[in-house]
Amino acid sequence: MSSFSIERLSRPLAKHVRRFGTKVINNVRTTRGNYAKVTSADVQHFKSILGEGNVLTGDQDVQPYNVDWMKYMSGESRTVLKPKTTEDVSAILEYCNDKMIAVCPQAGNTSISGGSVALFDEVVLSMQRMNNIIDFNPLSGVLVCEAGCVLESLMGHVESHGFMMPLDLGSKGSCQIGGNVSTNAGGIRVIRYGTLQGCVLGLEAVTADGSVLDCLNTMRKDNTGYHLKHLFIGSEGTLGVVTKVAILCPILPKHISVAFIGLDSYEKVLKLFSIARQEFAETLSSFELMDNTTITAVEDNLKLGCPIANVHPFYVLIELATSQPNLNRHLENILEKALDDSIITDATTADQTSTINKIWKVRERSIEALMKYGYVYAYDISTPLNCFYDIVELLRDKLKDVADCKAVCGFGHIGDGNLHLNVATREYNKELSGIIEPFVYGWTSECRGSISAEHGIGYIKRNYLERTKNGKALGLMQSLKHTMDPKCILNPYKVIPPSET
Structure with a gap:
């Protein structure tokens, strides 16, 4: 697949109102917790652990870690720590827990839920130096690596051994x-390989008091009591900091075929999905939906051409992968029948890597194209397939008289019911946000x-968590948080609603 690295796009930063240690974001007021401020003595202690160059305190050095890539959340951290080992992380958290210093764990900072940046002056714990691949076993297909490894680097490493990573993200x-x-990221191949909850065999994590929890199991079957790894998958750094991961990687398919298809109704999208599951049950790896508004943004703002010439209300990208040849011919036969049956109106197929990459770029760069308008209200929800696209049309109608609204569109993963709903405007408007959310x-x-299908809760969705979780579930989440992080130093203000913390 094509490589698309998230850029720091030039966009207006959402305005946050600050009063006496309080921020108001999305009309929600949050007050700074009773945490200690980092002193010069604290900085010297961190330098004694990490070395001079791995403790950042200068405004210019710290600023990139204080803003998320969508320019939505901005923090006020004045200290960024860059550990190299699990022992470094342990020493840092033990010290911070003792001194009551809040910590914001940060990986690649590509979150769109506000979970990866400090809200106030928390210490940012950047994992980027923990980037070693520890082991890959070609017999079992198990990869063991440190938490700071960039996904694309891992993809290249396992592909050199004839395997692939089970997730692929823009x-x-x-x-x-x-x-x-930590966010239980999904991506474009959940329909084939499942979520990370199933692909992660084990992990190592450091809890708030500095204790190292070694659950780095590499066995596919381990039925020994509670599966503690699941506490950290999707917990967004609120229960512990993931430092190492063991992931099961599937065999790299020898043959890949892609189809880009035009359809004139969402009902026909569902018909095509049913056909695809029946005809390609063993080979279907992706079934992606894009609407015309999304494709128009990609064409106009990124100057990427649509793979098919005619304009259609809906587009579908299908990917098939197998070790057997003649895959593309079978795909073409099924599409020809769908065309004869008036289920689809146009299609093109590809089985050459260069062409496949060009087609995938149209889908992978959709959010980048929308961000060119100025500001994007991005929602990552999962719904039953029968009403998957309804919210796009309902929201489009609701905002039809909003002059600043440039686009209301939807794209996403039909195979797992995950819709990416987006509203693009010239600039952020808190009143509009208060209407949409x-x-x-x-x-x-x-x-x-679900209000979050794959991007987590972070800060932005925490006050809506009760729309998905009932009171009993929220209470159990609260209990787990206070058991594992009694002083609540790990990623405060995130995931758990303020009424529950």
Whole structure:
């Protein structure tokens, strides 16, 4: 697949109102917790652990770690720590826990939920130096690596052994595997390989008091009590800092075929999906939906051509992967029948790597194209497939009279019910945000969907978590947090709603 590294795009930063240690973001007021401020003595202690060059305190050095890539969240951290080993992380957390210093773990900082940057002056714990590949076993297909490894580097390493990573993201050139695990990132091939909850065999994590929890199992079967690794997968650094990961990698397929298809209704998208699952049950790895508004943004803002010439309301990208030849011919036969049956209106296929990469760029760079308008309200939800696209049309109608609205569109992973809903405007507007978010999350709750399909809760969605989790579940989450992090120093203000902390 093509390599798209997340850029620091020039966009207006959302305005945060600050008053006496309080921030108001999205009309939600958050007050700084009763944490210690980092002193010069603390900085010297961190330097004694990490060395002079791995403790950043200068404004210019710290600033890139204080802003997320969507320019939505901005923090006020004045200290960035860059550990090299698990022992470094342990020593840092033990000290911070003792001194009551809040810590914000940070991987590639590609989050769109505000979970990877400090909200106030928390110490940023950057994992980028922990980037060693520890082992890859070609017999079992198990990769063991440190949390700071960039996903694209891991993909290249295992591909050289004839294997592939079970996840592929548009941010692969920047995101780190520890962040992927901590947010339970999904990506474009969940339909074939599942989520990271199933692919991660084991991990190592450091808890708030500096204790190292070694659950770095590499066996596919380990039925020995509680599966503690799952506490950290998707917990976004609020329960512990993931330092090492063991991941099961599938065999790299010898043959890949891709189709880019135009359709005239969402109902026909679902018909095509049903056909694809029946005809390509063993080979279907991706089934991606894009609407016309998304494709228009890619064409106009990035100057990437649509793979098919005619304009259609909906587009689908199908990827098949197998070790057997003649895959493309079978795909063409099925599409020809779908065309004869008026299920699809146009299609093109490819089985050459260069052409496949060009087609995937149209999908992978969709959010980048939308960001060129100025500001993007991005929502990552999962819903039943029968109502998957309804919210796009409902929101488009709701915002039809908003002059600043440049685009309302949807794209995503039909195979796992994950819709990326986006509203693009020239600049951020808190009143507009206050209209969109309750509407989107209220509708999602009514559909018994999830307000976060793969990007986590972070800060931005924490006050809407009750739309997905009931009181009992939130109470258990609260109990786990206070058991594992009694002083709440790990990624405070994130995931758990303020009423629950």
